Amino acid sequence: MKVTKDLVAASATPMVLGILADGESYGYAILRRINELSDGELDWTEGLLYPLLHRLERLGHVEASWQSVAGERRRKYYRITSSGLAELAEQRRQWETVVSTLKEIWPGDVRRLAAIPLEGRA
Amino acid sequence: MTAADNEDELEAQFAQWRQYVQRRPELRQADSEELEDHLRASVDQLVAVGLRADEAFLIAVKRMGGLDDLAREFAREHSERLWKQLVLTGDTDGQGAGTRSRRDLLVMVSCAVGAAVSVKVPELFGMRLDEDGQFYAPNFALFALPWLAAFLAWRRQARPALIGVLLALFGLGAVAANAYPLADDSQSLVLTAIHLPIALWLVVGLAYVADDLRSARRRMDFIRFTGEWFVYFVLIALGGGVLIAFVVGTFEAIGIVPEDFIQQWLVPCGVVASVVVAGWLVEAKQSVVENIAPVLTRLFTPLFTAVLLAFLIALAWTSGGIDVEREALILFDLLLVVVLGLLLYSISARDPLARPGLFDKLQLALVVSALIIDVLVLREITHRITEYGTTPNKAAALGENVILLANLAWSAWLMLGFVRRRTPFAALERWQTGYLPVYAAWSWIVVLVFPPLFGYL
Numbered sequence: 001m002k003v004t005k006d007l008v009a010a011s012a013t014p015m016v017l018g019i020l021a022d023g024e025s026y027g028y029a030i031l032r033r034i035n036e037l038s039d040g041e042l043d044w045t046e047g048l049l050y051p052l053l054h055r056l057e058r059l060g061h062v063e064a065s066w067q068s069v070a071g072e073r074r075r076k077y078y079r080i081t082s083s084g085l086a087e088l089a090e091q092r093r094q095w096e097t098v099v100s101t102l103k104e105i106w107p108g109d110v111r112r113l114a115a116i117p118l119e120g121r122a
Numbered sequence: 123m124t125a126a127d128n129e130d131e132l133e134a135q136f137a138q139w140r141q142y143v144q145r146r147p148e149l150r151q152a153d154s155e156e157l158e159d160h161l162r163a164s165v166d167q168l169v170a171v172g173l174r175a176d177e178a179f180l181i182a183v184k185r186m187g188g189l190d191d192l193a194r195e196f197a198r199e200h201s202e203r204l205w206k207q208l209v210l211t212g213d214t215d216g217q218g219a220g221t222r223s224r225r226d227l228l229v230m231v232s233c234a235v236g237a238a239v240s241v242k243v244p245e246l247f248g249m250r251l252d253e254d255g256q257f258y259a260p261n262f263a264l265f266a267l268p269w270l271a272a273f274l275a276w277r278r279q280a281r282p283a284l285i286g287v288l289l290a291l292f293g294l295g296a297v298a299a300n301a302y303p304l305a306d307d308s309q310s311l312v313l314t315a316i317h318l319p320i321a322l323w324l325v326v327g328l329a330y331v332a333d334d335l336r337s338a339r340r341r342m343d344f345i346r347f348t349g350e351w352f353v354y355f356v357l358i359a360l361g362g363g364v365l366i367a368f369v370v371g372t373f374e375a376i377g378i379v380p381e382d383f384i385q386q387w388l389v390p391c392g393v394v395a396s397v398v399v400a401g402w403l404v405e406a407k408q409s410v411v412e413n414i415a416p417v418l419t420r421l422f423t424p425l426f427t428a429v430l431l432a433f434l435i436a437l438a439w440t441s442g443g444i445d446v447e448r449e450a451l452i453l454f455d456l457l458l459v460v461v462l463g464l465l466l467y468s469i470s471a472r473d474p475l476a477r478p479g480l481f482d483k484l485q486l487a488l489v490v491s492a493l494i495i496d497v498l499v500l501r502e503i504t505h506r507i508t509e510y511g512t513t514p515n516k517a518a519a520l521g522e523n524v525i526l527l528a529n530l531a532w533s534a535w536l537m538l539g540f541v542r543r544r545t546p547f548a549a550l551e552r553w554q555t556g557y558l559p560v561y562a563a564w565s566w567i568v569v570l571v572f573p574p575l576f577g578y579l
Contacts, residue, residue, distance in 0.1 A: 027156060028163035046160060046186050047195030050153070055199050076156045 003042055012044070012052055014091040017084055020062060024079040027053065053078055061087050132175045136161070142189060148197040161186060223406065229276055230402035237269040237398055238391035251386055256306045260299040263319035266394035268292045270401045271329040277405065278332035291325045295569075302573040309514040310573040317518070321565035323348070324558065326401075341555035346470045347404055349415030349463075354400040362392050416471030420481075423464050427484055430491040437498075451519045454499045458526040461492040465533060466554060474548055478541045486541055489534045496527055514576045518568050525564055529557050 019030055031049055034042050056062045061084035069075045080088070136158065143154040161182050168178035186192065197203070241262075249257055271288055280288075295318055304311045330347055331340040366384055373380045468485060500523060507516055536553055539545035 026159070028160045031160075045191070045195075046157065047192040050156065050160075051195045051199035054196075058199075073159060073162065074155060075159045076152070 008042065008044070008048070011095075012048060013056070014088060014095060016049075016052060016056065017061065017080060017088040017091065020078055020080040021085065021088055024077045026075050026077050030078075056084065059087075060084075128175045132165070132179060135176070135179050139183065146189065146193045146196075148193045148200060148203050150200075150203070153196065157186070157192075226277065226402065226406065230273055230398060233269040233273040234395040234398040236272075237266050237394040240269070241265040241390045241394045242387075251390055256304070256311060257300075259315040260311060260318055261296075262315075262394075263322045264292065264296055264299060266397035267319070267322045267326050269394070270398050271326045273398055273401060274326065274329040274405075275332055278329070280329060280332035284328070284332055284335075288325060288329055291328070292322065294566075295322050295325070298566075298569045302578060304573060304578055309579055310576065313514055313518050313572060314569050317565040317568040321562060321569055324562040324565070327558070338552050338555040341558055342470055342551060344558075345466055345555070346413060346415070347401075347408075349467050349470065350404040350408070350413055351400050353414045353418075354403045355396060358396040358400055359393075362389075362396065413471060415467045419464050419467040419471070423468065423481070423485055423488060426460065426464060427488040427491065430488065430495065434491055434494060437495075451499070451503055451516070451523070454496060455519055455522050455526070458492060458496060458523065458530065461488060462526060462530060465489060465530075469551055469554060472547065474546075474551065476547075478543065482537065482541055486534065486537045489530050489537065493527070493530055493534060496523065496530075499523075500527065514572050514579055517576075518572065521564060521568070525560060529554075529560075 015034060016030060019025060019033055025033075027046070027049055030053075031044055031046070034044055053062065053064075057064050057078070060081060062078045062080055064076050064078050066074050067077050139161070140154060140158060143149055143157060144151070149157075161179075164182035164185065165175070165178045168181055169175060173181070244254075244257065244261075245251075251258055268288075271292070275285055275288060299314060299318055302310070304314075327341075327344045327348075328335070330344045331337065334340045366388060369380055369384060369388070465485060465488075468481070500520075503516075503520060503523070507520065512520075532553060533550060536545055536550045540547055540550060
C-alpha cells in the first residue's frame with residue numbers, strides 16, 4: 001500500500017511537530033522515526049522533509065541550531081517553539097475531528113469496506 | 123584495500139557530490155551541509171549493517187533521489203532564491219568576497235562624494251551654476267568621469283604608468299575645455315560640450331581595460347559596461363526625478379520653496395555622483411544580473427528595421443528629395459548612432475560560435491537600409507556645403523557621419539560574409555573593438571583642433 005502524495009503532504013506538518021515535541025532532533029533522525037512508526041509505509045523524501053523544516057523555521061514553529069557531533073561534523077538540530085506547540089495542538093484538534101468523522105462513516109473493519117464496490121457491481 | 127583508502131575514496135565521493143549540490147542556485151551552503159550530514163548519517167547506518175563504504179554511498183545517494191526533484195522542492199519553499207539579489211556587503215557564505223565588496227563600496231562612496239564635492243568647488247571662485255553656463259557646459263564631464271576612472275583604476279590596480287596617462291588625458295581635457303577664448307554663443311562651445319564627454323568616456327575605457335590594453339575581449343567588455351552603465355544611469359535618474367518631485371511637493375506644502383537647493387545642490391551633485399554609482403553597480407552586478415542592453419537590442423532591432431524599410435519605400439514612392447537642414451543632419455547622425463548601438467549590443471551578447479540565424483539577417487537588413495538612407499543624406503549635405511561654405515557644426519556633423527558610415531559599411535560587408543558563412547563572427551567583433559580609437563581620435567580633434575581651425579567661431 002502506498003499513501004498518496006496529498007495525504008502525505010497534509011499529514012507531514014503535524015507529524016514533524018509531534019516528533020519535535022518529544023525533544024530536539026535532526027533531519028535524518030526524523031526521517032528514520034517516521035519510517036519506523038509507519039512500518040515503512042510512509043516513505044518521505046528529503047525533498048519533502050527539509051523544505052518543510054525550513055518552512056516551519058520561517059513561520060517560527062521551530063528553531064534551528066548548528067551543533068557539532070562526533071568530531072568536526074556539524075549538524076542542524078531543530079527544536080519546537082511555543083508557537084509550534086500551539087500549532088501542534090491546533091492541528092491535533094483538526095485531525096481528531098477528521099479521524100473521528102471517518103470512523104463514524106466507516107464502522108467495522110477495512111475488509112468489509114473493500115467488498116462494497118464488488119457488491120455494487122454485481 | 124585498507125580502511126584508510128576506503129575513507130579517502132568516500133571523502134572524494136562526498137566532495138564530488140558537494141560540488142553538484144553547490145551548483146544549484148536553489149540550494150545554499152547551509153542546505154548542502156545539512157543534506158551532506160543526512161547523507162553521511164545514511165551511509166553510516168548502511169555501513170553498520172555490513173555494507174562496504176562505496177556501496178553504502180551509492181545506495182544513500184540513490185535513496186536521496188534526483189537533485190532535480192530535490193532542488194525543485196527547495197525552490198518551492200525558497201522561491202526568492204531564484205531571484206538573484208544584489209548583495210552589497212557580502213553574504214554569509216563567502217568571507218573573502220564579502221570584505222572585497224565592502225572595500226569596493228567604501229571606495230565607490232568616496233569617489234561619489236569626491237565627484238559631488240568637486241562639482242561645487244568652482245563656486246568658491248565665484249562661479250554660479252545657473253549663470254556661468256559657458257563654464258559648466260564644457261567642464262561638466264570633468265567633474266564626474268575622472269572619479270569613475272579613479273574607481274575603476276583602483277579596482278583594476280592599474281600600473282603607475284597608466285595612471286599617469288589617465289591624469290594627463292584628463293588634464294588635456296581640462297585645457298581643451300577652458301584654454302580657448304570662446305564666446306558664450308559660439309558653436310565650438312556647444313561642440314566641445316558634446317564631444318569632450320565622449321573623449322573622456324573613452325579615457326574611462328582606458329581605465330576599464332587597465333589590465334590588458336590591447337585585448338579585444340576586454341574592449342568588448344568595456345562596450346558591455348557602457349551599455350549597462352547607461353541603463354543604470356537612466357534608472358537612477360528616474361529615481362532621482364521621483365525624489366525631486368517629493369522634495370518639491372512636501373516642502374512647498376509647509377511654505378518653503380526648495381528650488382535653489384534642488385538646482386544648486388541636488389541635481390548637479392546627484393548627477394555626478396550617480397555617474398560613479400552606476401559604474402560601481404555595473405561592476406558589482408555584472409555576474410549577478412542578466413545584461414539588459416542586449417535585451418533592449420533584441421526588442422528594438424526588428425522595429426527599427428521595419429521603420430527604416432518603410433521610410434525607404436515611402437521615399438521612393440514620393441520620389442521627393444530629403445530636406446536637409448542642420449537639424450536633419452544631426453537627426454540622421456543620431457539614427458546611425460542608434461543603428462550602430464543596436465549592432466554593437468547584439469554583438470556584445472552573441473555567442474561567437476553560434477551559427478548565423480534569422481536575427482543576423484534582420485540585422486544585416488537594418489544596417490543596409492540605414493546605409494542607403496545615409497548615402498542619400500550625405501549626397502544632399504555635400505552639395506549644400508560646397509554651395510554655402512562650412513561651419514564648425516556642419517563639419518563636425520559631416521565628420522561623424524563619415525566615420526559612422528565607414529564603420530557600418532565595413533560591418534555590413536563582414537555581416538554579409540558571416541551570413542553566407544565566409545567570415546567568422548570574430549572578424550566583426552574585432553572590427554568593432556578596433557574602431558573604438560577612431561571615435562576617441564575624432565572627439566579629441568573636434569575638441570582640440572576645431573576651435574582654432576574655425577577661428578573660435
